[in-house]
Amino acid sequence: MSQPGYPHQNAPPPYGMHPPPPQQPTVVIVGGGAGLGSASTTIQCPSCHATVKTRVEREATTRTHLIALVMCLFVCWPCCLFPYCIDSCKGANHYCPSCGAYVGAYAN
Template sequence: MDATMENKMGLPPPYEPTAPAPVPPPSYFGDNPPPPAGFVAPVAPPRTTVITNQPTNPRPVKLGPGPTGTTCPTCNKSIVTRVDYVPNNRTHIVSAALCVLAGCCCGCFVPYCMRSCKTANHYCPACKAFVGNYQPS
């Protein structure tokens, strides 16, 4: 079979030989020659790492639905928490139930105005750290 017959059959052209690999540069060390055979590099003394744990609160803090007096776990100050009320799944479910039962959308906004249907997130007023939350039952 010749080359024209191979092209008519849809075969790829024959491969050409590849070029040889390039020659490496004369020196990998540049201006710095390798160290002598008996040379031992000085070893740095081992480092000591000290790991300390932050003090943990041995008993969990009972947080209520309103501002609560406690000790901040971040700054260790005695504080009265700042509370932000955010809607949760219960708020959305009660709102949907009121919308279905009432037959209109007028009553579905009521749970979003009630603190008893929301989660109370407690924050430290001094360092603004999150202290905990209260889930209504």
């Protein structure tokens, strides 16, 4: 039995009282800027808050396609596939290995 003046468990909060706002995740910035490079980086994950070494996945970017196009037009058309095989010509997407959350990207 509830005491007088106290709201029931399932009742909304009294007028003027609001529940506390949800806490926002803390993002740790490593070094200058985002701190993400082309290689795996040790960071604190903004989602699970674990200190991890990021998992890097390479992806062709607009720059990769432009390099391939220039090589195809001016250099040698069989060589136009090299930018798709070289990691330094691609962008690096960083993910948390613990929870799989996207952390950030690095583009040359």
